[in-house]
Every structure is written in structure tokens, then in C-alpha cells.
Amino acid sequence: MSKNRVQIFDTTLRDGEQVPGCKLNTEQKLVIAKRLDLLGVDVIEAGFPISSPGDFTSVEEISKLVKDATVCGLTRANKKDIEIAAQALKFAKKPRIHTGIGTSESHIKYKFNSTQDKIIERAFEATAYAKKFVEDVEFYAEDAGRTDNEYLARVLEQVIKAGATVLNIPDTTGYCLPDEYGAKIKYLKENVKGIDNVTISCHCHNDLGLATANAIAGIQNGARQIECTINGIGERAGNTALEEVVMIMKQHPYLNLDTGVNTKLLYDTSLLVQRSMGMAVQPNKAVIGENAFAHSSGIHQDGVIKNRETYEIMNPEDVGVTESSIVLTARSGRAALAYRAKNIGYDLTKIELDDLYPQFLKFADFHKEVNNNDIHHLMELNKIKKTSIKL
Template sequence: MLHDPNHIYIFDTTLRDGEQVPGCQLTTPEKIDIAKDLERLGVDIIEAGFPVSSPGDFQSVVELSKAVDDVIICALTRANKNDIDVAADALQYAKRPRIHTGIGASDMHIKYKFNSTREEILERAVAAVRHAKSHVEDVEFYAEDAGRADLAFLAQMVEAVIAAGATVVNIPDTNGYCLPDQYGSKIKYLKEHVKNIDQAIISAHCHNDLGLATANSIAAVQNGARQVECTINGIGERAGNTSLEEVSMILKVHHQAFGNLTSNIDSTMFTYISRKVSEMMNMPVQPNKAIVGRNAFAHSSGIHQDGFLKHRENYEIIRPEDVGLEEADIILTARSGRHALKHHLERLGYHLDKDTLADTYQRFLVLADAKKNIDDEDLLSLVQQ
């Protein structure tokens, strides 16, 4: 599988890892609806489910494979023959199928989850990749809990699975444990110590237990990872996964720092798809969430509002329209300045002279102290007074 070294492959797992959140289960038609939007958004890979886990998941992978045209459809398995056979069966209609198989890489997992040894785990990893390769050309291998794995053993495992035919090697920070410099140096170590690493794409799959999923994913990209596994709104088990919209906008805002790296993501769809996933999965987005939160482009402090109204770039590094919002919000609160009040009155068609504005502003402050949200009706009554 040839890959473009300047392309960041966006692997969306909203429908697999994201859907594992209690209360977020989707029906197959709902999954297809979201998958078609993800295809329009420009993701490269959609992880459609874990086929062996339930008949519903199996059916979802089958139907998504039929519904989607250009995107790679990926199915998750454990490192055993039956899981892989079931996944291959579920992917039979996919135009571009991928099997995602793997096993624990940390001594903690090897000992306490698999009750096994490094040697045995290595054999099982290689056997799983070979078996998956007999079904599909595109095989991704995940080294579970790589974040806490011994570096030399991890490199040995990665080398072995690439030799067995893995096209992508996923280095998950399964527990969201790593600091960005630790995770980045892990990726760098693999780039420098795995002799066949040029034959595969390194993938970052980070969890947000310490709030570092996005930072860790970016550190991975800076050190040579070329696939990022993420979800819309950063949803996922426990504290969630890497947020797709955050990674995408970091690459866009800091494009000079990332050289020629590009993705196919159409960021103007973010607001729409964020709200849709939030509603369908019954997962509210926190108002201060980066990029897609309700307050992400809301300015309420008077100093900020004044600076913003004079020159947007004073307080905006992303334009709201870049993420599909019509415009930034100048929110009126007791903290707002007269520049913000003037802006809203002019929006409503009132152009007050300096003295009248000063008088209206004093009455506005009294009202704003008594009332949390000032709306257009409040402004009209202030002017009419």
C-alpha cells in the first residue's frame, strides 16, 4: 500500500470507539447517516465496528460497506482467527476493506490481561496479521497499551508485524497516560529503530484521561506519525478520544510549522456534524469545547469585545466561517463595554449619538447586573426608554 508521506490520514472511530459510550448506541441507519457525512467531511478511514461483538455491529459493518464509496472501511478484531474471519465476512462488500487487529504490548497487559509471555504475544501478533492478510490487502495492527510498553519490545513487535504484512501500525496510548514529549519520543524511537518502518504508516490513537489526547496526537505527527485516530467531539470511552476537529484545525492554523502536511478535511462541516453527532448520540458538547463548543467564538469581556470589533484577529485565530459558523457572537453581559452595545444597537438599526449612547450604556449595565442574558427585546426596550 503506497502512502503519501505529506498526507495526514484521518481515521474516524466515532462509530466504533465513540459508540462504546453508555447510552450512545446507534441503529444501523443512523450509523449510515453519519458515515455518509464523514465521507463528505473528507475522512480517509471509517472504523465501522467490532463485528464479532454483536449481530448489530456485524450488520452495521456490512451495511456501511455497501453505503460508502471512497473511504476505507475498517473492522476491529482481537488477535484470533475467529474474530478475523468474522470481520472479513462483514467487510465482503467494502470497496476498500481494512482489518484492524492487535494485542497488548505492555508487560502489564501481557502478564495481567493475557497471562502470557512476550515471546508468545509476539507469535500471536504475527499470526493474526498473517491471517488478516490472507483476507484483505490492508491490515492495521494495534499494539495495545503501547503508551506504557517497553520501547525495545515495542520496536521488536512493530518490526515483526510489518514483516508479516501490516500496512499500518497503531501505537495506542490506551489509558491516556503519556505526556506529549514521551509519546512523541516513542514515535521517534520507532521511526529510528524499526528497520522496515518505511513500509507502514504509523498511527496515533490517544485517549483523553488526562486531557492530553489532542496534544499527544500532534506530538506523534511532529515525530513522524501520518495517521491520527479520532472522533467527532472527542467522544469515546471514559474521558473520550482525540477530537477530530481539534487535530484538523491545529494542522490548519499551524500549517507553516507542519510544512507540507495536508488532510482532506473540509472544516466548514464541523459545526454541522458536531451538532448532528451530539444530538444523535445524546452527548451534549461542553460550551467551552474548542472549535465546536457553543462559546468557542463568543466574546463577552469588554476588553476582548473592543479589540475584536476593531480588528478580528486581535482575539480570533480561527474565523467562525472556517468551521461552518456564520459569525462570532458578541455576547452582552455586565462585563461588556459600550463598543459592544453600540455594535448590537447598530445591528438593530439604531445609531445613537455619543451622549445618548453613554446614557443607554449606564441603564444597560443596571439591567445586565440583574439579568444573565441580554437579548434583542431588552435592547429595544432600553432604546425606547
């Protein structure tokens, strides 16, 4: 695989589904898994097989369904978890076991009541055991974002020796700043023996709104896999948003990085996940939000009407949105009113537009948005002749 190719690891069906109220049944998961495969993600984390019989069944059925992507099952660093995951993945064309353990001082001391050396031993044993079942083993160092870099390097050297193919460096609590997270990846690239033979993965949470920025900092410093979810859903404040990192790489060619994602399916996939999980995204959500390509300010509207790129860095069609939206409000100018009127058949003269605009503003002051029916009503009030209407 090209050094400039960034793999997209989608965990919508695992980390994303952990959001309260977003539980999916197996049938719903299969629909989303099929779409993710079509979207072109490299890895689908299908679930945590030992967590429940339902999760085991979902991972097993997804393994049967998926044609192109690697199917991954999560485990803790113990043999029973790994054995159950291997059973659930037995039908997968490309199976991966994702195992790991916490490595930060907080996790070692309070979560495991253990020592650094014992954690390294457990990490090695879990990775080596998973390797007995599948060739592709990903190791996660939970809370790597708050783990001392020197100790983290020691852990990763051992799991590479045990057979790990992917090293997941999670900012589990979303605590890191982008320069800190990027520097951590750079340190590992330069100080872990054998790291050039494996893939470094970024798994960033959004507690401080930095998940996307941290993931991009990670790939700029040598990581080549991003773990993310559709719409950025996930534990607490969520995960890195798939649509955001994919479009950042697409829109910034100087990064010289790309993915295998069909971006034209992003918007439709977002809607599918929103409907399935009953969790709508905020209108101002980057890339796929309702207002991502909507313009209501007169200055912006005039610029977009004249040349879309004046205020849009992305072509809406690239993410599966039909067109930009010119929303009429009290902040809209003459150009926007004329544009919207023309779209529904009114080719206004300058005199007609000058007469209509003050009344439009008075009307708009009392309404959040002026729709097509309102425009028709204004035309009738102004007695604009039907000869100016092109239907």
C-alpha cells in the first residue's frame, strides 16, 4: 500500500453505538455495514463480541456480509475475549482482532492496580494469543494520550515482537492538543524498533473539540490509519468524524494523502446513521450538517451567486449534496431575492426588484425564513404581471 494512503477505520458500529439511546439491532447494523463497505472504508469495527450475545451475532453476521473491508472485533487483554472474538470473526474474508490495555499511570494504578512491567507482560501475551487466530492484530494502548512517551514506546516494542500489525494510539479522553498528539506520534516513529513494519493508528475523542485536529496532526507525523465514526458519534462528546478527516485530505492536496472513500456517498450515509440511531446532527455540523452549504447573509449570498468558490471551499456535490442553498432572511440582499424568485419563475426587472425589496425586508423581519410560497404571496401583493413569470 502507498505510503500516502491513509486507511479509514470506521467504528460507528462499536464506539459509535455506545452512545446512550443509540443501540442498534443486528438488522440495522447489517444495513449500515453494507453501506460502509460501499463507502470504501478499509476497516469496519463491527462490535465487542464478548459483551453480549447480540453483539456476537452482529459481528458474526457482518463478517458474512462484508465483501471488501476488513472486519474487526474488539477485545480486552484476556484469552476469553480473544477466543470469543475469533469465533465471531470466523466467516470474515479479512478478519482483525483489536486487543489492548490501558497504559497511562492512572489506568495502571487505579484501573488495574498493577505495575508498568506487568502491563507490558499482559500486552505481549494478549497480542501473541490473538496472533494464533488471525494474522491481522491491532493493539490499542488505552489512554495513550496521557501515557509517558518513553514507557509507551517500551509497550509498543513488545507488542510488535508479539506480532501486532497495527498500533492504535488513542487519545481516549480527548485531552491532547494537536501539537502534543502529533509530537507523540513523531516520537514513536523515531524511537520504537520495528515501527516501520506496522501501521500507526489515531483514535481520538472529542471532549475538547479537538478530535479531528488531533487525527490530522497524527497523520502529518506518520500515522496511516484514522479511527473515526460517521457524524463523529461516540462515547461522551464523540469520536473523530469520518466525513471531516476524509474531506480535509481531499481539500488539501499539499498533504499528499488520500483515502479510498467515495465522498459522494458521505451525505447519504450520514442520513442513514442519523435515522438508524435516532440521533440528528446539529445543523452547523461540518461537511454534512443541514447548514453546511446554506447561505443567509446578503454579502455571502451575492458572492456565492457570482462564484460558488467565493464562500465555499467544497463543492456540495463532492459530498453528495445536490446544491448550495440560498436561504432568504432579513439579512438577504437584492441578489438573493432575485435569484430565488427566478428559480420559481419570476424574472424580475430592476424596477420590480427595487419595489419588491423593501416589502420583502418588512416581511422577513417577522419570519425566520422566507419560503417559495411567501415569494409568490409578495408577488401577488405587488401585482407583478404574470407576463414576468416563466413557468
